[in-house]
Amino acid sequence: MSVKLYGTAGSPNVRGAMLGLAEKGVEYEFVSLMPPAWKTPEHLARNPFGKVPVLEHDGFEVFETQAILRYLDQTFPGPALQPTNAREGAWAHPGAALGSSEWSRQPSSASRPTWNGSTRPCPWHVAALRRLSL
Structure with missing residues (x-):
């Protein structure tokens, strides 16, 4: 293989x-x-x-x-990389997208999310992260 x-x-x-x-x-x-x-x-x-x-x-x-x-x-066998439960899986992909989109573009993103160049967090990301319990 x-x-x-x-x-x-x-x-x-x-x-x-x-x-x-x-x-x-x-x-x-x-x-x-x-x-x-x-x-x-x-x-x-x-x-x-x-x-x-x-x-x-x-x-x-x-x-x-x-x-x-x-x-x-x-x-491949081994630990699951994504949830097998449909409801958990439905939120896994938006969560991954949030981690790799807006916030990763800014050097300060690890400590302070930015949105459209401001220091305010994006309201949609905040709502999604609360739902994901991140």
Whole structure:
């Protein structure tokens, strides 16, 4: 069983895929790709958007971190990476999106969420986080 992960080690999205592979105990080969290698014809054949990460498993390729994590969860034994309860699962994906969207764009996001350049937290994110109990 051959597993390769294409990406840039410093990328948060690639690190998410790496964490999923580690949690599942999957041995894999990391293929380091730095820009501009993302836009080569060879990589565009893996991911037409020219981004990373891309997971290759026995000739099957999947891109985008959330799709990779779902694939790992359904393909490999080990701890579940996502909730199996429908109601918990419905809130898992918005929670992951919140963690990787608005707040990760600002250097101060770890200590103080920002919204549209202000120091006020985004009201929609606050409401969602309260619902998620984060």
